[in-house]
Amino acid sequence: MLTETLTPTKTTTPTAHTALLASKALKQNKTQGDCTHEVNVTPANKPDRMAWVTHLAAIRDNQDQSAFAEVFGYFAPRVKAFLMKSGASPDLAEDVTQEVMATLWRKAHMFDPAKASVSTWIFTIARNRRIDVLRKQRRPEPEDLTWGPEAEPDQEDVLALQQESAQLGEAIAALPDKQRELIVRAYYGELTHSEIADATGLPLGTIKSRIRLALDRLRHQLK
Amino acid sequence: MMNEIKHHLTDALLMAYSAGSLPEGFNLVVATHISMCDECRARMHEFDTVGGAVMDAEAPEGLSDGSFAATLALIAAEPKDAIVAKPAKGDLPAPLQDYVGGNLADVKWRKVGGGVRQAILKTDKSASVRLLHIPAGAQMPDHGHRGTELTLVLQGAFKDETDRFGAGDIEVASEDDHHQPVAEMGQDCICLAATDAPLRFNSWIPRIAQPFLRI
Incomplete structure (x- = not known):
């Protein structure tokens, strides 16, 4: 962690320490090809979503x-x-990935763990960059409800939402191949909304019910 | 505008919005409806969560060696997002305000006959989107569709063969629907409508006028 004693220019300069950490983590991903993570590994060998929330803070x-x-x-x-x-060449994907991760740093103050898990939030950043870069399209976003996230969201809400997100991921992973493939293709942008509407057996009810409760709670708070 | 919203977005539209595969004009209607509808806002978060889970389940793709350093360099060049002041609250939902360039009073209406006025909003060509101003009690031309048409009520209400649509309600009409919406008495009806194919009018006069009106 950098301290206040460093000059402003240094706070944004890569340090050997962090570069090493990142390359270690990358190597791990390359060699194991799994979601193992050096720290905060739960018994199920999955990174703990609450740990990512702490990292973002x-x-x-x-x-x-x-x-x-x-x-x-x-x-x-x-x-x-x-x-x-989603159709990007390896080079373009690499560049956009760097932009997405830089955006995560710059917008960290906008992340609201009572509304989204870190993976959901990163997905929305990546999707928006994809629309921008690959489709060269504007994407109107809904009006913000408040001035950014609350300073201290309720920890119980955060925990509940993070758990529900994890369960949703497990529910999708447990789907029959055909159904899971449809969902994945939709998110790669391969299906139009009419094709999604026509796709029979798209188990939207099943996958969504997992996260319904947490979001219902959120919705009632918003009212 | 928080009255009871009865007609919501379909799962397919929300999923496509979340996936980022809708035409720009449809994105605008969806974003405007979500700005008015807490129910669909929550459903949008659900679909974004599905997207996060899809991304999370990807087999990691190796990055180039200098990737992390390059990202830190990007951050060094521009460390923090400038905090953008929220636009002054107008009478249109924020996403629509961007496209109109202001409030309802700033809309540049054009007459299209029968007292109906419209303003076409500039988007890419994959769908066309327009604001419609229908005098209270007036009828819209009877029309069918080749693609999908989304009609979101911003003010007033309209009725067609299927139901009543009030402020915040969205009608999703497909190819097979033929309808003849009538604005309710009492207040002029203002709608945001988008279609991914030209409308097909059932009387010959609007059909001739169609290329000129760009609807």
């Missing part, structure tokens, strides 16, 4: 580069894979 509050290196090590290779599956 460290980036926001302390410009913590080692926390950023860990987030980068886990998510950047997945963002790149997602962009390539």
Whole structure:
């Protein structure tokens, strides 16, 4: 973590330490090809979503580069894979991935863990960049409800939403191949809305019910 | 505008919006409806969560060696997002305000006959989107569709063969629907409508006028 004693120019200069951390994390991803992570590994060998939330807070509050290196090590290779599956060349996917991760740093103060998991939030950044770069299109966004996220969202809400997000991921992974493939293709941008509407057996009810409760809670707070 | 919204976005539209595969004009209607509808806002978050899970499940793709350093260099060049002041609250939902360039009073209406006025909003060509101003009690031309048409009520209400649509309600009409919406008495009806194919009018006069009106 960088301290206040460093000059402003140094706070944004890559340090050997963080670069090493990132390359370690990358190597791990390359060799194991799994979602194993050096720290905060749960018994199921999956990274703990609450740990990512803490990392985002460290980036926001302390410009913590080692926390950023860990987030980068886990998510950047997945963002790149997602962009390539969505039609980007490896070079373009690499460039866009770097932009997405830089956006995560710059907008860390906008991340609201009561509304989204870190992977959901990164997905929305990556999707928006994809629309911008690959489709050269504007994407109107809904009006913000409030002035950014609340300073201290309720920890219970955060925990509930993070757990529901994890369960949703498990529910999707457990779907029969055909159904899961349809969902994945929709998110690669391969299906139009009419094709999604016509796709029979798209198990939207099943996958969504997982996260319904947490979001219902959120919705009632908004009213 | 938080009255009871009865007609919501379909799952297919929300999923396509979340996936980023809708035409720009449809994105605008969806974003405007979500700005008015808490229910669909929550559903949008659900679909974004599905997208996050899809991305999270990807087999990691190796990055080039200098990738992390290059990202830190990008951050060094521009460390923090400038905080953008929120636009002053107008009478249109924020996404629509961007396209109109202001409030309802700034819309540049053009007459299209029968007292109906419209303003076409500039988007890419994959769909066309326009604001419609229908006098209270007036009828829209009877029309069918080749593609999908989304009609979001911003003010007033209209009725067609299927139901009543009030402020915030969205009608999703497909190829097979033929309808003849009538604006309710009492207040002029203002709608945001988008279609991904030209409308097909059932009387010959609007059909001739169609290329000129760009609807």
